[in-house]
Amino acid sequence: MRKILKRAMTFLLCVILTVSCISGFNLSEAEAAEPIVVVIDPGHGGSNLGTDYLPIPEKHYTMVVALYMKEQLEKYENVKVYLTHTEDIDMSLEERAAFAAEVQADFLFSLHFNMSISHILYGSEVWVPSTGLLYSQGYSMGNEFLNQFEEMGLFNRGIKTRIGSKGTDYYGIIRQCAIRNIPSIIVEHCHVDNSNDAAYLQTQESLKEFGVRDAEAVARYFGLVSKDGKTDYRNYAPLAVPVPASRVYNDSTPPVYVGANLINYDKTGKYATVELTALDGESVIQYYSYSWDNGLTWSPLQPWIKGSPTMTVSVSMSYGKKDNLIFKAYNLYDKSTESNIIKLN
Numbered sequence: 001m002r003k004i005l006k007r008a009m010t011f012l013l014c015v016i017l018t019v020s021c022i023s024g025f026n027l028s029e030a031e032a033a034e035p036i037v038v039v040i041d042p043g044h045g046g047s048n049l050g051t052d053y054l055p056i057p058e059k060h061y062t063m064v065v066a067l068y069m070k071e072q073l074e075k076y077e078n079v080k081v082y083l084t085h086t087e088d089i090d091m092s093l094e095e096r097a098a099f100a101a102e103v104q105a106d107f108l109f110s111l112h113f114n115m116s117i118s119h120i121l122y123g124s125e126v127w128v129p130s131t132g133l134l135y136s137q138g139y140s141m142g143n144e145f146l147n148q149f150e151e152m153g154l155f156n157r158g159i160k161t162r163i164g165s166k167g168t169d170y171y172g173i174i175r176q177c178a179i180r181n182i183p184s185i186i187v188e189h190c191h192v193d194n195s196n197d198a199a200y201l202q203t204q205e206s207l208k209e210f211g212v213r214d215a216e217a218v219a220r221y222f223g224l225v226s227k228d229g230k231t232d233y234r235n236y237a238p239l240a241v242p243v244p245a246s247r248v249y250n251d252s253t254p255p256v257y258v259g260a261n262l263i264n265y266d267k268t269g270k271y272a273t274v275e276l277t278a279l280d281g282e283s284v285i286q287y288y289s290y291s292w293d294n295g296l297t298w299s300p301l302q303p304w305i306k307g308s309p310t311m312t313v314s315v316s317m318s319y320g321k322k323d324n325l326i327f328k329a330y331n332l333y334d335k336s337t338e339s340n341i342i343k344l345n
């Protein structure tokens with residue numbers, strides 16, 4: 001009887017020990033939950049001005065937005081935020097990635113503002129690593145950023161890879177982070193040289209909104225909870241992006257076909273309705289433009305309906321020679337193809 005009792009006691013003790021061990025493990029795991037480490041990299045700095053199309057160079061905008069992004073992100077629990085630099089200094093891309101590695105970054109965000117040589121492009125875009133899990137993570141994160149910018153009214157120019165002549169990622173910060181196995185993206189908030197986007201840079205409030213939106217994207221992706229308990233993204237599901245089997249290449253060729261079919265032409269009103277078709281096997285169509293002076297001058301870029309091969313457009317011709325109408329469609333990588341010519345007389 002005593003033996004049985006002793007055995008029973010031993011068993012009970014084991015059960016108690018096991019249960020306390022399990023719950024103890026859970027407790028200590030929750031307590032020791034590693035914070036998410038975010039590194040914000042304000043693009044350029046020091047003698048590297050970045051885009052200097054405006055009187056104030058890009059390096060100024062990237063720093064202002066980075067500081068707002070940090071301030072906003074620090075309103076969340078369980079996140080540690082660093083800037084690669086806070087002074088206006090020269091810093092190589094390798095040094096920035098090395099800094100991220102040193103603080104064991106979970107993600108690096110390189111903040112930028114864009115400009116195009118032709119000055120015709122507008123909108124926001126995100127550049128991501130071209131291989132493996134880094135691609136998936138970058139794409140999913142980039143999607144959060146672009147959703148935020150779209151809500152601000154900016155045109156979504158998509159998520160892209162770019163491969164250099166050596167067959168690896170073209171952009172140094174992405175390449176340097178990839179070597180260190182750190183997920184990274186380049187965020188091109190908008191174009192400083194296009195009237196569509198210029199307003200977004202003109203006030204401190206709008207720059208702050210970029211910083212707040214950047215932080216919002218990161219908070220959603222990592223499922224953060226705000227310190228005041230008002231925002232809880234623990235159940236938020238960012239876009240699931242499968243890991244690609246091989247390197248994801250950029251589209252280096254223009255759309256394969258662009259066709260324009262006149263539906264109606266109002267001679268007195270000089271008003272044409274045209275059905276456009278644009279095909280590209282490698283990337284989506286993003287903009288179109290038109291010319292009625294044989295391609296001498298072109299309209300500002302118009303947004304193409306996302307994912308659609310065709311769209312019906314109306315063109316109002318108010319100046320110049322109005323005999324021929326030509327269209328151009330642009331793909332995700334800004335490569336364009338001209339349509340057939342529509343003779344209006």
Ligand SMILES: [Zn+2]
Binds near residue numbers: 043050
């Ligand atoms: Zn830049």
